[in-house]
Amino acid sequence: MRLVDLTIKDFSDQVDSSSPAPGGGSVSALSSNLGVSLSRMMANLSFGKKKYEALDEAIKEEFKSRFEKLGNIRDEFLNLIDEDTKSFNEVMKAFKLPKETEEEKKIRKEAIQQATIKSTQVPLKTAKLSLEALRLMEYFIEYGNQNAITDLGVGSLLVYSGLEGAILNVKVNLLGIDDQELVNNMNKECQDILEEGKKINDNILNQVHERLK
Template sequence: MTESLWDVSAADLRARTASASPTPGGGSVAAVTAAFGCALVLMALEITARRDPSVGDAITAGRSLLDRLGRAADRDVELFEDYLRARRLPRSTDEERARRQEAVRAASVAATEGPLTAAGDAVEALEWAFAVLPAVAGTVVSDVRAGADLLLGSALATLRGAEANVAQLGDEAAALTARLDAVRRAAVAAHARIDRTPEGSR
């Protein structure tokens, strides 16, 4: 991939996603969604900072998360394209078939590890959103909650793609499935903590 998803217009990204092209797919769209969820929380903090500069460290942490979540969008496209290249390797001889099988296995593992990392970053962003929620100015608390909703949806959607990749694996499948389940539980639990936080709990 030579062009970042962040360099195209929103309309172009929407059109590409709705086309017959396999990329951008669920993982990259989920990563874009996570980045916007994180951005909503940052917006709430930036507004709060006008009268409460003590949230500066939280803003710095959020911008680091935003960068990581944003990079995951392009990384997902790269990983899927690597997988497609492995699938297209020749398989006319036993040696070629063995080489192709190993390449597909390695690409499938990488295409599972990538979404796992991205979903883990979304969980970290949810935990950050929970931590900053009490400090946010009352009028933009809803943006923090909306951002958290997007982060949860992103984490769950990202794991869907990882599950599809695990289905292609053999011995590594059990360990990766356990990690997927753990990240899913962590995402749901982190979001639930935000949901349980009452308004005006500062």
């Protein structure tokens, strides 16, 4: 059974166990999924309302386009919840390979490297999608239903948490990779994602707080 098919309680119980997976990577993907869901809820509560219908047609088209794109990203996050745990399990599987002979040691080391690289790619995708989601969500501040502005704020918090959580998982896996050029490039990419994501999240939250005065 996939993790996403579990009840909320069962998923929570699996995280709250002695098993290392599902762990931070899967939970980060779930966090971003829930954050996007909240932002889309705000959008759903905007459609058909007088203030929304009075907007310029170009604005409404952009609003709808972002809403639809966020729906696709939301589905991707659901896949990444399970993909992250699968990639972790592949790393554990590689570590269990035999290492009695020099040939076995060589095969094992290469398998560990490849599995570890894969285990960085999954959370990196979560981080990239989270940043894309934040970029799309930012538009809703001005044109979305202001009665649901706090839902957008909570959504932004959750997506940014998913973003930074995913990056933490990338970084810890990079510690086990020998290819220094790859490590340096991914660290730089992570830093860029983190900085832009924080900027957007701060902007959304500042505007939400401003509207609550």
